[in-house]
Structure formats: structure tokens, C-alpha cells
Amino acid sequence: MxxxxxxxxxxxxxxxxxxxxxxxxxxxxxxxxxxxxxxxxxxxxxxxxxxxxxxxxxxxxxxxxxxxxxxxxxxxxxxxxxxxxxxxxxxxxxxxxxxxxxxxxxxxxxxxxxxxxxxxxxxxxxxxxxxxxxxxxxxxxxxxxxxxxxxxxxxxxxxxxxxxxxxxxELNLSSPDRTHAHVLAAGETLSALAARYYERPGLWRPIAEANGIDDPRRLTPGAVLLIPAQR
Missing domain, CATH: 2.40.30 (Elongation Factor Tu (Ef-tu); domain 3)
Known part of the structure; x- marks a missing residue:
């Protein structure tokens, strides 16, 4: 000290x-x-x-x-x-x-x-x-x-x-090479999830495809979304 x-x-x-x-x-x-x-x-x-x-x-x-x-x-x-x-x-x-x-x-x-x-x-x-x-x-x-x-x-x-x-x-959030489950909060977007898990907001399409989301503007709060691994 x-x-x-x-x-x-x-x-x-x-x-x-x-x-x-x-x-x-x-x-x-x-x-x-x-x-x-x-x-x-x-x-x-x-x-x-x-x-x-x-x-x-x-x-x-x-x-x-x-x-x-x-x-x-x-x-x-x-x-x-x-x-x-x-x-x-x-x-x-x-x-x-x-x-x-x-x-x-x-x-x-x-x-x-x-x-x-x-x-x-x-x-x-x-x-x-x-x-x-x-x-x-x-x-x-x-x-x-x-x-x-x-x-x-x-x-x-x-x-x-x-x-x-x-x-x-500092955060070094859980690595993007692992699959995650995320409970969607009100107001959250797929771009925000991509920024959180992949550190790249533009990578929202793999999340949409993994969860069968056709319109990313219509999301249901409380839904559990699969965040696929990025390899």
C-alpha cells in the first residue's frame, strides 16, 4: 500500500x-x-x-x-x-x-x-x-x-x-464465441444486443435469423432470444 x-x-x-x-x-x-x-x-x-x-x-x-x-x-x-x-x-x-x-x-x-x-x-x-x-x-x-x-x-x-x-x-463481456440466452427488455433492439454480445451493432441479422424474427422492429418484451456464437 x-x-x-x-x-x-x-x-x-x-x-x-x-x-x-x-x-x-x-x-x-x-x-x-x-x-x-x-x-x-x-x-x-x-x-x-x-x-x-x-x-x-x-x-x-x-x-x-x-x-x-x-x-x-x-x-x-x-x-x-x-x-x-x-x-x-x-x-x-x-x-x-x-x-x-x-x-x-x-x-x-x-x-x-x-x-x-x-x-x-x-x-x-x-x-x-x-x-x-x-x-x-x-x-x-x-x-x-x-x-x-x-x-x-x-x-x-x-x-x-x-x-x-x-x-x-474493462467489462470483457462474455465472449462472442459462446451461445447466450437473453430475456428481451422493453425498448431493446437487436442492434443493441449485437453491440452488447458481439461489440458490433451491425451484426444483428444472425440474432434475427436464429430466432425467426422477420421484422426487427416488432419485438416482444419478455421473450427469450438465442444469441448465437460468432466463430
């Missing part, structure tokens, strides 16, 4: 170009929220509907950060705490060259929540959290006699960001 250090934010300001911001004080709390979207498939005669996993939802990390510049004095030459808080406020502002706010990675040390997933979860372990700033709330709590803000708390909420290629590599 690495020695705990101050938490850092790696801010992607350009292609392979990062600004690194070290927090003044390590947060006393980290709050993670991750949900899964489930669909209920109603089958007549059953005591309860069938639950079908649809997809994961974006995880949220909430950071409570404390900023303080009183050690530089609180008189006429006091340093404004906005020199620290603006490092976080800028994360919800658009970078002109990117046309969007930056992607941010929060890291602290190797014992990060999510680093001890079981072997059955493949290579989804993590030692950091990458996302885009969903919100930044600033609360200024102390001022100099001249009104310069000196202390503040910042609540930063990051929403999970992972490109599709990274997700496929």
Missing part, C-alpha cells in the same frame, strides 16, 4: 495535457453513489415481475473540500481564498479549445474505494475516479475587515466519465 498523500485532481485541459491541482486539506468525507437501471418484465401468472438488467448508471463522487488562506494574514494584505476555490469552480466552465468542461481524475492513494473488487469482476478495479464536474457549490465562511474572503468550503460533484472503448475493455 502506498503512503497516503494529499489528494490530487488531474484536469485534462488538452490532448495529453493536464493541470494538476493538489487539495489544501484532504477531504474528511468521500461520498460515492452508483445505481443500476432495471426493467420489470410482466409475465401473466407470476407472483412477481422478472427483473432484467438494462444498464449501469453513471456513478457520482461528492467531495467536501476545505480552503483557507488565513495563514498568509487577515489584514490589508490578506490573500483571497478564491485563489484556491477558483481551481474547483473552473471545472464547470467550458474550455474554448475543447468546447466543453474538462475531464477530471481524482486520486489519493492506492487504497481507493473500488480497488478490492473480486476476481469475478475482471479488470474493473480502480485506484482513482474520473468524471466531469456536475456541480460546484462554494460557501465562504470568513472574511477580512476589507471583505476579502479567507475561508470556504467547496462541494464538488463529479459524474463518472469513461469512453466506450475503455468500458468494453
Amino acid at each position: 502506498s503512503i497516503p498523500v494529499k489528494g490530487q485532481l488531474w484536469i485534462e485541459v488538452g490532448e495529453n495535457d493536464f493541470d494538476i491541482v493538489e487539495v489544501q486539506f484532504n477531504p474528511t468525507e468521500l461520498s460515492f453513489e452508483k445505481n443500476a437501471q432495471l426493467a420489470e418484465i410482466n409475465i401473466p401468472g407470476l407472483d412477481a415481475p422478472i427483473q432484467q438488467f438494462v444498464r449501469g448508471q453513471a456513478e457520482r463522487l461528492t467531495l467536501e473540500l476545505f480552503c483557507d488562506t488565513t495563514e498568509d494574514g487577515i489584514g490589508a494584505n490578506a490573500r483571497s481564498v478564491t485563489a484556491e476555490t477558483d481551481k474547483f469552480f473552473q471545472l464547470v466552465k467550458i474550455i474554448p479549445t475543447l468546447h466543453a468542461p474538462p475531464v477530471v481524475t481524482f486520486s489519493w492513494h492506492d487504497e481507493f474505494p473500488g480497488n478490492r473488487l473480486g476476481e469475478q469482476w475482471g479488470n474493473q478495479r480502480r485506484t482513482s475516479f474520473t468524471g466531469m464536474a456536475e456541480s460546484v457549490r462554494q460557501k465562504f465562511t470568513m472574511f477580512s475587515p476589507e471583505g476579502v474572503p479567507l475561508r470556504a468550503t467547496v462541494t464538488l460533484v463529479l459524474r463518472e466519465w469513461r469512453p466506450i472503448e475503455q468500458q468494453f475493455n
Whole structure:
């Protein structure tokens, strides 16, 4: 295990170009929220509907950060705490060259929540959290006699960001060389199933042929579809 250090934010300001911001004080709390979207498939005669996993939802990390510049004095030459808080406020502002706010990675040390997933979860372990700033709330709590803000708390909420290629590599979903059975959820398409099992949405025709589907636009939720192996 690495020695705990101050938490850092790696801010992607350009292609392979990062600004690194070290927090003044390590947060006393980290709050993670991750949900899964489930669909209920109603089958007549059953005591309860069938639950079908649809997809994961974006995880949220909430950071409570404390900023303080009183050690530089609180008189006429006091340093404004906005020199620290603006490092976080800028994360919800658009970078002109990117046309969007930056992607941010929060890291602290190797014992990060999510680093001890079981072997059955493949290579989804993590030692950091990458996302885009969903919100930044600033609360200024102390001022100099001249009104310069000196202390503040910042609540930063990051929403999970992972490109599709990274997700496929991490998930390594059950290999396409095996046959699968899939309970069709409402709104699912054959292209979506091909993307999930073959990683190629265009390969929906073998699924249609294996299940005798003439019109892929007319699918019945709750039907069990055979996903043939790709060899």
C-alpha cells in the first residue's frame, strides 16, 4: 500500500495535457453513489415481475473540500481564498479549445474505494475516479475587515466519465464465441444486443435469423432470444 498523500485532481485541459491541482486539506468525507437501471418484465401468472438488467448508471463522487488562506494574514494584505476555490469552480466552465468542461481524475492513494473488487469482476478495479464536474457549490465562511474572503468550503460533484472503448475493455463481456440466452427488455433492439454480445451493432441479422424474427422492429418484451456464437 502506498503512503497516503494529499489528494490530487488531474484536469485534462488538452490532448495529453493536464493541470494538476493538489487539495489544501484532504477531504474528511468521500461520498460515492452508483445505481443500476432495471426493467420489470410482466409475465401473466407470476407472483412477481422478472427483473432484467438494462444498464449501469453513471456513478457520482461528492467531495467536501476545505480552503483557507488565513495563514498568509487577515489584514490589508490578506490573500483571497478564491485563489484556491477558483481551481474547483473552473471545472464547470467550458474550455474554448475543447468546447466543453474538462475531464477530471481524482486520486489519493492506492487504497481507493473500488480497488478490492473480486476476481469475478475482471479488470474493473480502480485506484482513482474520473468524471466531469456536475456541480460546484462554494460557501465562504470568513472574511477580512476589507471583505476579502479567507475561508470556504467547496462541494464538488463529479459524474463518472469513461469512453466506450475503455468500458468494453474493462467489462470483457462474455465472449462472442459462446451461445447466450437473453430475456428481451422493453425498448431493446437487436442492434443493441449485437453491440452488447458481439461489440458490433451491425451484426444483428444472425440474432434475427436464429430466432425467426422477420421484422426487427416488432419485438416482444419478455421473450427469450438465442444469441448465437460468432466463430
